[in-house]
Amino acid sequence: MVGHRDFILTVAVLLILTAVSLVMIDRTDFSPKLPPPEADAPYRQAELPIEDRVNDLVRRMSLGEKIGQMALMEKNSVKNISDITKYGLGGMLSGGGGKPKENTPEGWLEMVTELENAALQTRLGIPLLYGIDANHGHGNVPGAVIYPHFIGLGAASDPKLVSEIAEATAEEVGATGVNWIFSPTLDMPKDFRWGRTYEAFSDDPLLVEKLSSAFIIGLQTNRQDGLMILATPKHYLGTGAALWSTSINKKFKIDQGATPADESALRKEYLPPFASAIDSGALTVMVGLNSWGGEKLAASEYLITDVLKKELGFKGFVVSDWYGVYEIVKNDDYHSAVKAINAGVDMVMLPLEYKPFIRNVNKAVARGEISEERINDAVRRILRAKFAAGLFDQKNAKHDLSIIGLDAHRALARTAVNKSLVLLKNENGLLPLSKNIDKVFVAGSGADNVGRQCGGWTVEWQGIDGNWLPGSTSILKGIRESLAPSAEVVFDASGNFTGETGQADIGIAVVSERPYTEGWGDDADPALDRSDIDAISNLKKKSKRVVVIIVSGRPLIISDRIGDWDALVAAWLPGSEGRGVADVIFGDAPFTGKLPLPWPKNISQVPIDSDGKTSDRTAPLFVRGFGLGG
Numbered sequence: 001m002v003g004h005r006d007f008i009l010t011v012a013v014l015l016i017l018t019a020v021s022l023v024m025i026d027r028t029d030f031s032p033k034l035p036p037p038e039a040d041a042p043y044r045q046a047e048l049p050i051e052d053r054v055n056d057l058v059r060r061m062s063l064g065e066k067i068g069q070m071a072l073m074e075k076n077s078v079k080n081i082s083d084i085t086k087y088g089l090g091g092m093l094s095g096g097g098g099k100p101k102e103n104t105p106e107g108w109l110e111m112v113t114e115l116e117n118a119a120l121q122t123r124l125g126i127p128l129l130y131g132i133d134a135n136h137g138h139g140n141v142p143g144a145v146i147y148p149h150f151i152g153l154g155a156a157s158d159p160k161l162v163s164e165i166a167e168a169t170a171e172e173v174g175a176t177g178v179n180w181i182f183s184p185t186l187d188m189p190k191d192f193r194w195g196r197t198y199e200a201f202s203d204d205p206l207l208v209e210k211l212s213s214a215f216i217i218g219l220q221t222n223r224q225d226g227l228m229i230l231a232t233p234k235h236y237l238g239t240g241a242a243l244w245s246t247s248i249n250k251k252f253k254i255d256q257g258a259t260p261a262d263e264s265a266l267r268k269e270y271l272p273p274f275a276s277a278i279d280s281g282a283l284t285v286m287v288g289l290n291s292w293g294g295e296k297l298a299a300s301e302y303l304i305t306d307v308l309k310k311e312l313g314f315k316g317f318v319v320s321d322w323y324g325v326y327e328i329v330k331n332d333d334y335h336s337a338v339k340a341i342n343a344g345v346d347m348v349m350l351p352l353e354y355k356p357f358i359r360n361v362n363k364a365v366a367r368g369e370i371s372e373e374r375i376n377d378a379v380r381r382i383l384r385a386k387f388a389a390g391l392f393d394q395k396n397a398k399h400d401l402s403i404i405g406l407d408a409h410r411a412l413a414r415t416a417v418n419k420s421l422v423l424l425k426n427e428n429g430l431l432p433l434s435k436n437i438d439k440v441f442v443a444g445s446g447a448d449n450v451g452r453q454c455g456g457w458t459v460e461w462q463g464i465d466g467n468w469l470p471g472s473t474s475i476l477k478g479i480r481e482s483l484a485p486s487a488e489v490v491f492d493a494s495g496n497f498t499g500e501t502g503q504a505d506i507g508i509a510v511v512s513e514r515p516y517t518e519g520w521g522d523d524a525d526p527a528l529d530r531s532d533i534d535a536i537s538n539l540k541k542k543s544k545r546v547v548v549i550i551v552s553g554r555p556l557i558i559s560d561r562i563g564d565w566d567a568l569v570a571a572w573l574p575g576s577e578g579r580g581v582a583d584v585i586f587g588d589a590p591f592t593g594k595l596p597l598p599w600p601k602n603i604s605q606v607p608i609d610s611d612g613k614t615s616d617r618t619a620p621l622f623v624r625g626f627g628l629g630g
């Protein structure tokens, strides 16, 4: 009887405590009744050194205001915009496909401005960081120019080109009010079965270092109205080395997996690009969703604080990746957050909820489990980046949306496509083709499909399969535009030309992978689709010679088939300017691209180490650096 009463009492007390703490969180005054700052407070003075401004601002902030700055929320998950003001949230993001109600440039600017204004209404008026994945142009926005995914830029291996693309991307991104992008990726994939292979420039640390630094410099030196778009080298550290079948996500294989323990390899290959990125001015670094030494990266005090911050001298802020912090201690958000922040994560990509986070961090500080010093350090780092980006000083920022999809940007993207194509086979010098051909048959899933050309991170997180990107050109259209109007271009995706009399001199098959992103692209056997294999064999029946163009985010296993083709071109994921592919096929631009990573013969060759050594010690089909022509 007594036991029963005690039980009821305990439950009642627990319920009351929970209710009180839930109410407390909403009662906590996050814009406390501290005095508003003077109009000429030092932190508001653009001409003062950044460190003075940071110091002045931090000393004015309450604990609640500081914790708010450490929260990064996905924009659809903040139901009540006034909470941005109430909790003083530091950053917002659009995940892949996190679009405004109306997915137009105007819709973006309106959405970001509304959220930004909510932040500016806080007591101290600290501006918001708004981050997106603009890793091949402003990919979420229909009408923006889509550049080749990084793997194609790795093939082009041209730092000046990468820098120009980053500048142009900054212009399109900045026009919509966004001030932060989660790029460049410094991952170096060792196993092409990984769904993120295409997001990386190469598996070669030297090339990655060179191109990613060029990207950061191009992006961040482009200042419009004094504002700069912040770059985010990612994913720290060794994400591209994760092994097959180690993913913590049951649906994936490599993505979110485990990186081998060897610290010297990590330091030799994966660290140097981050060191260069920091030297090139990166002010934020994203830690990956992988684990190392049995620990999630976001929990590694050694890698984040000792190596990145102390050894490499990184003064900017460390942001965690999507929900990654909560993978640290399963089903224990409190200890997950404590561990990550103490490890050195400064801004947490929560990204789905903020109230429990704020509550947990408050509690941890009250209990002394996170020191105030650590909180101050995190906030100083975040503010340092915000000041450096000019966010506090934007007076009359102009947002010229006409820059989106600009002709000059399209021309740049087209040049990038020209330079990214890699000629892998060319029997009897078949390529480039003459423009004076009478008739050409075109087949394959990738010929008339801009969505496939663009790959993942295009309008939707997983990309789009289809042909509806405003202003874009499919490869088929590019072929048609390259040839004289008298030339007959006959297209059938499945290569069914049985109604046509006789053979064409040339058949072009543009085969492709379906778009994918992250772990959804982990694939045990990256190969041609059955439909494309059939299309090629149909095409062969009606064409004297056959050119195969592969549109893909990685090498595909083609060893048994390549013998049947006269010419083979790797076009990677060229983006919105399909004309760039046709230019090279018809000789308006030369083939100069080189493989940015080895092209394996079969699956037993992966992982391949950065010196090109395959797992089974046999030679790959093509080594890194291979490419005919140029």
Ligand code: BGC
Pocket: 094, 095, 096, 133, 182, 234, 289, 321, 322, 518
């Ligand atoms: C990815 C990051 C990306 C982030 C925001 C994560 O799932 O791993 O690369 O920047 O989402 O979209």
Ligand code: BGC
Pocket: 094, 095, 096, 097, 098, 322, 461
């Ligand atoms: C988001 C992506 C994010 C992913 C992680 C998606 O819903 O749009 O940006 O990387 O979730 O799971």
